[in-house]
Amino acid sequence: MNIILLGAPGAGKGTQARILVEGRGMVQLSTGDMLRAARTSGTEMGQKVAAIMDAGQLVTDEIVIGLIAEQIDSDHPGHAGGFIFDGFPRTLAQADALGDLLARKGLALDAVVELRVDDEALVERVTGRYTCGQCGEVYHDRTKPTKVTGTCDVCGSHDLKRRADDNEDSLRQRLLEYYKKTAPLIGYYHAKGKLKVVDGLQPMEKVTAEVARAIG
Numbered sequence: 001m002n003i004i005l006l007g008a009p010g011a012g013k014g015t016q017a018r019i020l021v022e023g024r025g026m027v028q029l030s031t032g033d034m035l036r037a038a039r040t041s042g043t044e045m046g047q048k049v050a051a052i053m054d055a056g057q058l059v060t061d062e063i064v065i066g067l068i069a070e071q072i073d074s075d076h077p078g079h080a081g082g083f084i085f086d087g088f089p090r091t092l093a094q095a096d097a098l099g100d101l102l103a104r105k106g107l108a109l110d111a112v113v114e115l116r117v118d119d120e121a122l123v124e125r126v127t128g129r130y131t132c133g134q135c136g137e138v139y140h141d142r143t144k145p146t147k148v149t150g151t152c153d154v155c156g157s158h159d160l161k162r163r164a165d166d167n168e169d170s171l172r173q174r175l176l177e178y179y180k181k182t183a184p185l186i187g188y189y190h191a192k193g194k195l196k197v198v199d200g201l202q203p204m205e206k207v208t209a210e211v212a213r214a215i216g
């Protein structure tokens with residue numbers, strides 16, 4: 001099963017993707033994570049995209065399509081459970097490119113799950129978020145704090161980080177980009193009969209149960 005998780009910044013895509021990876025052996029392909037890894041490792045591409053990401057703008061289609069193509073083409077050892085596209089596609093050009101990439105590999109897109117959340121809730125979600133730098137587990141100051149302050153529940157690391165773009169100014173720009181360039185994908189996938197909508201404002205476990213129901 002190959003699915004897309006669609007939704008505004010902070011809607012819960014990464015959180016739900018990690019749960020699907022654990023429960024169903026799927027492979028999470030997050031373009032945001034790939035771009036952040038490129039920044040940290042200091043590659044030329046990582047340096048080029050850093051300022052764009054911090055400003056809350058979209059990186060070029062060419063770069064992100066290239067990153068995804070590399071992953072799909074590399075016959076990922078875990079891909080038997082299927083791919084979860086998290087934060088990709090974000091433009092119509094990316095959606096078309098994904099269709100072509102999957103078709104080339106003889107793979108189908110089974111569902112597109114839109115996590116729908118009000119803009120007001122997103123500010124609190126994004127400004128309260130922190131992530132484990134070792135295993136990538138996602139936490140929140142209020143809704144999902146670590147059990148022991150400063151220590152990751154999953155891997156025990158103390159390397160807990162906040163993202164440079166998780167502030168109100170950058171979020172405003174990310175939302176603008178979302179409504180201008182990504183929201184048209186809702187109609188695109190609805191027309192293809194792939195769209196399922198889940199109320200992302202519910203508590204995490206309820207969202208998880210609805211996502212499971214939506215993808216079967």
Ligand code: AP5
Pocket residue numbers: 007008009010011012013014015016031032033035052053054056057058059060061064086087088089090094125126128129130138139140141143144165174200201202203204205207
């Ligand atoms: P990316 O990393 O993809 O960020 P995003 O889309 O803005 O999404 P987020 O990671 O912020 O949110 P999320 O939906 O995963 O929420 P999460 O589960 O963490 O992209 C970053 C940047 O990279 C972009 O701005 C762009 O520059 C670039 N980029 C990436 N992909 C690109 C592409 N395809 N094309 C061009 N540029 C690209 O949850 C958020 C918080 O809420 C967490 O603290 C979590 O614990 C909490 N939470 C989650 N669910 C719930 C719930 N149900 N109830 C209460 N709290 C919850």
